[in-house]
Every structure is written in structure tokens, then in C-alpha cells.
Amino acid sequence: MFNCTIPSIVFQEVPNQVSLCFCITGCQIGCKGCHSPELWQETHGHPLTNQTFTDLLTQYQGLITCVLFFGGEWAPLPLIEKLVIAKEHGLLTCLYSGEEVVAPQIIQHLNFLKTGSWQQEKGGLDNPKTNQKFIDVQTGKNLTHLFCSGEQHAAT
Template identity: 55%
Template sequence: MYYYSFQIVFQEVPGEISLCFSISGCTIRCKGCHSPYLWKKNSGSLLTVSLFETLLKQYANLATCVLFMGGEWHNEELIVFLKLSKKRNYKTCLYTGEDQVSIELLAELTWIKTGKWNPSLGGLENKKTNQKFIEVKTNKILNYLFIKN
């Protein structure tokens, strides 16, 4: 599994400081995608278990969540990284353009953002969006956390 970028992000998972990996090879290719460079397979660097564990250790007690922007097309590999995250007491999140992911993958997530990008409906900050930010354990839709008063 290849990642195009690694960042520390603050807005994608409300209330969390997240280690964010943007995974390359997206097959969804939403019209109006803000990251079409992620469509190219094997773009970026190989995400190894060794590198991943090093980053988890480096940010322990600083970050609280591991976020994958895509990667569900690498189901088994992604599950390995999510399990490692949970083992180190990180919460986990996946942003996907799909409406559903495998039950095995879902079992390793704290939150999931689902739904293709649709420019006419906007993102999570828009009340009419088709996207959903879901707390997996309760199946609660938490989009309201992104909407400004």
C-alpha cells in the first residue's frame, strides 16, 4: 500500500489530533475531486509496518487518532495498520468515497466518513451533503460536528 502524503491534521476528525495518511490508487475518481493525484496507483512511498510503527511511537501522547484518506481497496493491509493503531491506543478513522466497506474493516474503525464527493452537495460542512461522518460503535451520524452555527 502506497501513501502520497503524511500530515498531522486537526479538522478531519473533530476533537482529535490525527496522523493522516493519504493513500494512492483510488479507483472511485469522483467528479470534482480535490486530490486527483491520488488516483495514480503506487504513487508516493510504500507504507511499511516498520515506518508506520515508528510514526505511532513518535507521536504517542501527542496525537490521538490515525486517519486514512482512502485505502479501502487494500482491505487486508489497511486492517493490519488499523489493528496496530488500536494496539497503541489510537482511535481510528477512514475517509472513503464508498457508501460501505467490509465488515472486517469496519470492525477496526472508531469513525468512518462515507460518500462520494458531489460538488453540488458539498462536504461534511454542508447540511445537504450526501456524505456521512459516522461513529461506528453507535452508528450515529455526526455531521453536525462539521456545521458552523
């Protein structure tokens, strides 16, 4: 099990999806300039049990199309459990990881994967110079371009 902050509905992190986003605490990367350094503390937030997760998915049923995790790859078993539950609810899944490589046993449960640490000089997914990548796991297609210059809206 791991902790997370209060989940939120997000619209831009996964192109063309309405996502319920969970920020998982205990990040071990510690990127300089991180927008949420409180997520480095494993004890920050509240425990995300499978029952609590299921209850939230039921609460938002029909309103969301995707479940997004900011982190959690450092706790693969509880993350995989949540990904499986999300799929059972008919939802797409996405992981935002600061790592370059994510374990295959996690990837097999994802529809989308963002990799790469935050590097202030290179910016995020919306910067053409970014080191980060947003991948459609099923096709292997790099979708990072959808975050630049309004292309996300053009793709709908």
C-alpha cells in the same frame, strides 16, 4: 502493502481529535472535482510498510489521538493491519471512504467512518446538503452535524 503521501497532522477531519492522516494512493472512485487526483495513481507516494507505520506512531506518541486514512479500503488486508497496529498503540481510528458501503471486516477496526463520494453540487461534510456521512462506529450515531456551523467546537 500500499503507497501513501507524506502523512500530516490534521485537526478538523475527526471532531475533537488530533489525527495523523495518511492519504492512500490507488483510489478507484475518481470523483469529479476531486481535491487530490494524484491519489488515483497507485504508484504515487511511498510504500507504507507496517514498520514505517509503527515508527511514525512511535514518533508522534503523546501528540496524536487518532489515525486517519483517506482511502485504502480497496486494499483491505494492509489497511486492517495498520488499523490493528494503531489500536495497539492506544489510538482511535478513522477511515474517509468515497464508497457508500465499506466491508464489515474493516469497519470492526474503526472508531469513525466517513462515507460518500465527493459531489461538488452537494459539498463536503460542512455542507447541510452533503451526501456524505460521518459515523461514530461504536454507537452508530451520525456525527455529520458536528462539521456544520461551528458545532464541532461547541461539542468540546
